[in-house]
Amino acid sequence: MANNFARILSGKRNVGIMSLVGAGSLTAAFLLNREHVTAGAQVRRVYPASADYPDLRKHNNCMASHLTPAIYAKLVDKATPNGYTLDQAIQTGVDNPGHPFIKTVGMVAGDEESYEVFADLLDPVIKERHNGYDPQTMTHPTDLDSSKLKSGKFDERYVLSSRVRTGRSIRGLSLPPACTRAERREVEKVVVDALAGLKGDLAGTYYSLTHMTDQEQQQLIDDHFLFDKPVSPLLTCSGMARDWPDARGIWHNNTKTFLIWINEEDHTRVISMEKGGNMKRVFDRFCTGLKEVERLIQEKGWEFMWNERLGYILTCPSNLGTGLRAGVHVNLPKLSKDPRFTKILDNLRLQKRGTGGVDTAAVGSTFDISNLDRLGQSEVQLVQTVVDGVNYLIECEKKLEKGQDIKIPPPVRK
Amino acid sequence: MAKLTIKRLSPEEEFPDLSQHNNHMAKVLTQDMYTKLRDRATPNGFTIDGVIQTGIDNPGHPFIMTVGCVAGDEETYEVFKELLDPIIEDRHGGYKPTDKHKTDLNPDNLKGGDDLDPNYVISSRVRTGRSIRGFCLPPHCSRGERRGVEKMSVEALDSLSGDLKGKYYALKNMTDAEQQQLIDDHFLFDKPVSPLLLASGMARDWPDGRGIWHNDTKTFLVWVNEEDHLRVISMQKGGNMKEVFNRFCTGLTKIETLFKDKGTSFMWNEHLGYVLTCPSNLGTGLRAGVHVKIPNMSKHAKFEEVLKRLRLQKRGTGGVDTAAVGGTFDISNADRLGFSEVELVQMVVDGVKLLVEMEKKLEKGQSIDDLMPAQK
Numbered sequence: 001m002a003n004n005f006a007r008i009l010s011g012k013r014n015v016g017i018m019s020l021v022g023a024g025s026l027t028a029a030f031l032l033n034r035e036h037v038t039a040g041a042q043v044r045r046v047y048p049a050s051a052d053y054p055d056l057r058k059h060n061n062c063m064a065s066h067l068t069p070a071i072y073a074k075l076v077d078k079a080t081p082n083g084y085t086l087d088q089a090i091q092t093g094v095d096n097p098g099h100p101f102i103k104t105v106g107m108v109a110g111d112e113e114s115y116e117v118f119a120d121l122l123d124p125v126i127k128e129r130h131n132g133y134d135p136q137t138m139t140h141p142t143d144l145d146s147s148k149l150k151s152g153k154f155d156e157r158y159v160l161s162s163r164v165r166t167g168r169s170i171r172g173l174s175l176p177p178a179c180t181r182a183e184r185r186e187v188e189k190v191v192v193d194a195l196a197g198l199k200g201d202l203a204g205t206y207y208s209l210t211h212m213t214d215q216e217q218q219q220l221i222d223d224h225f226l227f228d229k230p231v232s233p234l235l236t237c238s239g240m241a242r243d244w245p246d247a248r249g250i251w252h253n254n255t256k257t258f259l260i261w262i263n264e265e266d267h268t269r270v271i272s273m274e275k276g277g278n279m280k281r282v283f284d285r286f287c288t289g290l291k292e293v294e295r296l297i298q299e300k301g302w303e304f305m306w307n308e309r310l311g312y313i314l315t316c317p318s319n320l321g322t323g324l325r326a327g328v329h330v331n332l333p334k335l336s337k338d339p340r341f342t343k344i345l346d347n348l349r350l351q352k353r354g355t356g357g358v359d360t361a362a363v364g365s366t367f368d369i370s371n372l373d374r375l376g377q378s379e380v381q382l383v384q385t386v387v388d389g390v391n392y393l394i395e396c397e398k399k400l401e402k403g404q405d406i407k408i409p410p411p412v413r414k
Numbered sequence: 415m416a417k418l419t420i421k422r423l424s425p426e427e428e429f430p431d432l433s434q435h436n437n438h439m440a441k442v443l444t445q446d447m448y449t450k451l452r453d454r455a456t457p458n459g460f461t462i463d464g465v466i467q468t469g470i471d472n473p474g475h476p477f478i479m480t481v482g483c484v485a486g487d488e489e490t491y492e493v494f495k496e497l498l499d500p501i502i503e504d505r506h507g508g509y510k511p512t513d514k515h516k517t518d519l520n521p522d523n524l525k526g527g528d529d530l531d532p533n534y535v536i537s538s539r540v541r542t543g544r545s546i547r548g549f550c551l552p553p554h555c556s557r558g559e560r561r562g563v564e565k566m567s568v569e570a571l572d573s574l575s576g577d578l579k580g581k582y583y584a585l586k587n588m589t590d591a592e593q594q595q596l597i598d599d600h601f602l603f604d605k606p607v608s609p610l611l612l613a614s615g616m617a618r619d620w621p622d623g624r625g626i627w628h629n630d631t632k633t634f635l636v637w638v639n640e641e642d643h644l645r646v647i648s649m650q651k652g653g654n655m656k657e658v659f660n661r662f663c664t665g666l667t668k669i670e671t672l673f674k675d676k677g678t679s680f681m682w683n684e685h686l687g688y689v690l691t692c693p694s695n696l697g698t699g700l701r702a703g704v705h706v707k708i709p710n711m712s713k714h715a716k717f718e719e720v721l722k723r724l725r726l727q728k729r730g731t732g733g734v735d736t737a738a739v740g741g742t743f744d745i746s747n748a749d750r751l752g753f754s755e756v757e758l759v760q761m762v763v764d765g766v767k768l769l770v771e772m773e774k775k776l777e778k779g780q781s782i783d784d785l786m787p788a789q790k
Contacts, residue, residue: 046559047559237618243467246430
């Protein structure tokens, strides 16, 4: 059949692209022919764009703020080479008008090309979300040299744990909202093969969600490593939870300080963490591990999605650039009750979350404090921001303990 | 013409893992069938992966054997015949691809049904669905199409008169007062939470294009753009199923006439009857049922057997995903396709009458053995 195409398993991928061309009768089926399609290919629509424009009057997310009827009309007939469309990209933002704690992005990318084909919408969304970063004129610095980090050890009377996370996508394979089952399985295979090559304190084991034993599952729950099918409608409406739990899994090293999620919201999420305040060691392991994994996939002809406009490409535009969130769980009983707390965090370019993650509020006085920014600053710069900022917060806490007054610091940038 | 780009790998690599699954789709779909069907799309661009996604994402259901697939448009049932015909056969009691389905919406053909004992039968209800030809179904429709369905339906409903005269409440425009009234009347439907429905894509863009229409006497109700284009419901308290069915047929026939006047029609053909989103609702799409108090009968060892012979099905009073509370059950026809509307309502009327008789006997401590029915 003309529809099968060759695929080279071990080397650089060469994936054929298929297209459907309609003809004639309403009840006939259409055979798919092989045809090369470029980005921006026309898709016939039953209704004019104005009839399909979503009702965003009650919406408050970045997509809704920037999707004008004119931009919708311009982009709605386009598709990426993989067949991903604007309606798919914005579906999550249409279905989820807002979030109680954060202004959500309201759209996702289905593949690397989405960021090009839908640039008329994504660029203003990126600019709003990333503090004025203009993908058309600016370049993003990547720096994974952890030796540059200064004073990365926190006072452990306050900092309970330290963590750095990011994501990586495998170039040539569609992202979770759009990937087919086979592409998802290919991501799993490529990454697991590479992880099997890690050695020393990075050596570890993969646990596929489909195949794990009850015992393994319980252990992963006890370690707080297990992720489950997302329940957040922000995620499920984008289509990323299709076919769960097929090709999803968790890898971690034997010392449980380096952890990788496969095919959750991104192709991979990479996490380095430990109890205590040694952010330097966490970041060292993070950088070493990431570079090793990259080297191992490159040996097989693969690479990460990256470009100098947007840095590392991930599913959610909020995670572009570094995709990095470096954070601590820190106890700040006095400072957190001070009315200046929010302003201090803002000026330090830090964000607070509950210790359950993005959709939670803090319990007691222990907060998750992490960097606000992702794009436009390098990994080293962002982790330094967290280190300097958290040290400052601890200084404030200590001052308040002694009954001394604290100052709101000047904004660290912009 | 439609031009769609799809990037995929080999059919073997794309074939879903159905080893933990127990639904009709999983029972029928083989690698060979998938390989063959994935090269097709309907004229609207609906593909096999769209058809089966809900069945992949939902391996099973605690109370019922789910279908595990949906149609994205009328043509789905033709284009993906190889998958859907065996599913239809299994789900609808052996209905063959060559069988013809009889439609009968003449309420005069119903015998009796006006005297179910209201001491036992609390309420009576008949529902069905209708799809508007030329529009994609909820799993696949665009926002424009969904709004088109809404507009056409509301225009037709607004021209109903007499005891069918009523009003439309769009989900996104209703006032708090209207919403509360609809909740109190048990009419309001909300965004589905069942993953069976969500995984098919039918809840996209909620609540755009969705709404509820009901007549002033609150006995005839239409849902617009929930799981189907239209769900039509006739209901009232008590046991007068005949009256409920009369109104049902009259209302439906009037609505269909109104649509024909506008140059369109319902999706229907002589093999599958009325075409709806879920293959389980083909044919009549009809569920006629009562809420009935049968605490003794429901505890009887032969209860399931009796229901089976009468071709009836039990549910909790909260609907398909609930269990019964107390001794009150929702009893309705098990079939949809291969029997006409009149035949199905007749089965419910006769069957519920018998169940109530049996309940009365059991109340008196008497045996029901001589009342056991033959298999219908």
